[in-house]
Amino acid sequence: MSPEDLIARCQAGDVEAFETLYQQHAARLYTLACRMAGSPEDGEDLLQEIFLQAYRKLGSFKGDSAIGTWLYRLALNHCLDYVRSRQAKMNKLTETLDADTSFQPTARRETPIARLDLERAVERLPEGCREAFVLHDVEGFDHKEVGKLLGIAEGTSKSQVFKARMKLRSLLLGDR
Amino acid sequence: MHPTETAINDYVDGTSDPFERNAVETHLATCEVCRQMVDDLQEIKRVTGTLELREPPVRAWGRIERAIKLEQAEKQGAHPFFGASDWRKKATTPYWLAAAAAVFLAALVGLRYLPGRGPAGNSADGVETSASASRAADAIESELRLAESHYENAIKGLEAAAQSDQDALDPRTAATLQKNLAVIDQAISESRAAMRAQPASEPAKQSLIENFKTKIALLQDTVALINEMRKGNEAGAARIVSGLKQKG
Numbered sequence: 001m002s003p004e005d006l007i008a009r010c011q012a013g014d015v016e017a018f019e020t021l022y023q024q025h026a027a028r029l030y031t032l033a034c035r036m037a038g039s040p041e042d043g044e045d046l047l048q049e050i051f052l053q054a055y056r057k058l059g060s061f062k063g064d065s066a067i068g069t070w071l072y073r074l075a076l077n078h079c080l081d082y083v084r085s086r087q088a089k090m091n092k093l094t095e096t097l098d099a100d101t102s103f104q105p106t107a108r109r110e111t112p113i114a115r116l117d118l119e120r121a122v123e124r125l126p127e128g129c130r131e132a133f134v135l136h137d138v139e140g141f142d143h144k145e146v147g148k149l150l151g152i153a154e155g156t157s158k159s160q161v162f163k164a165r166m167k168l169r170s171l172l173l174g175d176r
Numbered sequence: 177m178h179p180t181e182t183a184i185n186d187y188v189d190g191t192s193d194p195f196e197r198n199a200v201e202t203h204l205a206t207c208e209v210c211r212q213m214v215d216d217l218q219e220i221k222r223v224t225g226t227l228e229l230r231e232p233p234v235r236a237w238g239r240i241e242r243a244i245k246l247e248q249a250e251k252q253g254a255h256p257f258f259g260a261s262d263w264r265k266k267a268t269t270p271y272w273l274a275a276a277a278a279v280f281l282a283a284l285v286g287l288r289y290l291p292g293r294g295p296a297g298n299s300a301d302g303v304e305t306s307a308s309a310s311r312a313a314d315a316i317e318s319e320l321r322l323a324e325s326h327y328e329n330a331i332k333g334l335e336a337a338a339q340s341d342q343d344a345l346d347p348r349t350a351a352t353l354q355k356n357l358a359v360i361d362q363a364i365s366e367s368r369a370a371m372r373a374q375p376a377s378e379p380a381k382q383s384l385i386e387n388f389k390t391k392i393a394l395l396q397d398t399v400a401l402i403n404e405m406r407k408g409n410e411a412g413a414a415r416i417v418s419g420l421k422q423k424g
Contacts, residue, residue, distance in 0.1 A: 022237055030232040041389075046238055051240045068378055102207075113223045119230075137224045162185045169216045 007067055011058050026054055029075040035134045038081040038123050046082060050075045080149060083131050113172050121171040125164050132157050133164035135139055178210055179203055189219045210293060235396040238403070349401070356394055363387045 009017035034043030061070055095139075109157055121130075124134060133163055135146045136157065146157040179187070179200050186192040186198045204211045237371035374380055404412035 013248070015241060017243065018244070019237060022240065026232050026236070030236070031230045034230055042228075044232060044239075047232055047236055048243065049238050049286050052243055055240075055244055056247075098389075113219055115223060115227055118220070118223050120228060135318040137221065138227060158182060158185055162181050164186075165188075165220055168220050169213070173216055174218070 001037075003067065004063075006060070007061065007063070010055075010078075011061070018043050018051075018055060021054075021067070025071050026051075026086070028068075029071060032075055033079055035122055036083060036131055037136060038125070038127070038130055042082075046074060051076050051079060076149070077172075080131075083127070084151075087127055117172055119167070123173060125167055129160040129164035129167065132160035133168075136161045137165075178207065184217070188214060188221060228298070233393075233397075234404070235393070235400045238396065238400050253264070277351065353398060357391070360387060360391045360394065364391065 001017075004018060006017055010021055015047070030043055030047045033046035033050065034040050037043050037046055037083065052072075054071055057074065061067065065073075122130065122134070122138075131150060132146055132152075135141045135149060138142065141149065143154045143157040143161070146152075146153040146161075150157065183192065183196055183200055187197060194202065200214075204214060364384065364387045367380060367387050370377065370380035372386055401413055
């Protein structure tokens with residue numbers, strides 16, 4: 001089945017075709033959702049909402065971009081809405097991070113950082129700097145784009161990413 | 177003097193202009209503290225670039241499919257899983273388990289997101305009168321009882337399916353499921369005892385809800401496993417079994 005046929009079937013409400021579309025794109029969107037939300041449980045909830053929204057909105061997909069790009073954009077917007085709403089509820093800022101990000105001279109690291117450890121440490125980053133870090137360092141947006149997506153200044157994005165990296169350093173390499 | 181945060185960040189990202197880069201490198205040549213930090217940040221950046229995609233749990237598609245079918249059914253006035261005409265007849269098959277699990281899930285997810293229940297819903301000043309605490313405890317107890325009733329219905333359904341469909345699950349998988357269920361039931365029982373001792377305790381409430389959620393996940397995996405086996409999807413079933421064993 002060609003991608004066009006698949007999308008046409010999805011647009012006609014074919015759930016089996018939609019499952020195929022899900023299988024093709026779920027991992028990427030789930031990964032984004034987990035990292036933005038900071039937990040696999042919330043990531044799974046977000047994934048469900050993203051694909052439900054995609055199912056409802058597929059009729060408006062005109063093929064101007066690849067379906068993967070369209071889905072990614074939809075997922076990103078959904079994650080950002082979630083992050084904003086959670087931040088508004090918790091009114092939680094990351095100023096407290098400052099104490100953790102000071103220079104810490106100690107012995108040289110002996111072992112390389114494991115991917116799994118980094119993945120877990122990213123989940124433990126405070127809100128605010130985690131989203132900026134994920135968007136910049138993982139998803140590859142530049143600071144200007146991150147600022148726009150998160151509604152913050154470009155300089156704030158830089159600062160949040162730096163805080164996130166320093167916090168990761170502290171989490172992964174201990175107090176040095 | 178150490179370079180600024182921005183200068184270090186730009187250097188790690190490779191976006192410094194030549195003058196800045198030169199200044200940072202000159203400093204790094206004599207400052208072990210900054211050299212160490214830059215090494216660490218570069219290592220974190222390098223590993224970040226190698227992070228892999230994460231596969232969602234197998235049950236995730238089942239949740240989405242059920243939600244889509246519910247929406248479709250609401251639009252068409254039909255039964256969400258078995259269509260308009262013959263769902264009563266087909267409801268005797270284990271597919272109805274999906275519906276039971278969905279109802280159970282809805283009840284407990286509702287419990288999880290009730291206003292004022294989670295950490296975000298705590299009163300700002302942390303002050304509660306004993307009367308309101310008592311009312312809150314009564315309300316929690318009542319909602320937990322409601323959730324428990326759905327939970328028991330789902331369990332009955334799973335037990336019925338296991339009896340009528342014994343060939344669907346191999347004995348080792350069934351034993352793993354039973355073992356996991358027993359562990360979770362024990363945890364639920366302990367959380368419940370803690371709730372009885374301290375009805376207004378937020379950690380006890382959260383612990384009970386978390387244990388319910390764990391049980392939901394296991395039930396969902398079980399439903400997904402039975403469905404995959406019915407579809408003859410050995411790869412899908414193997415993935416679920418593997419997940420169950422990891423939890424066990």
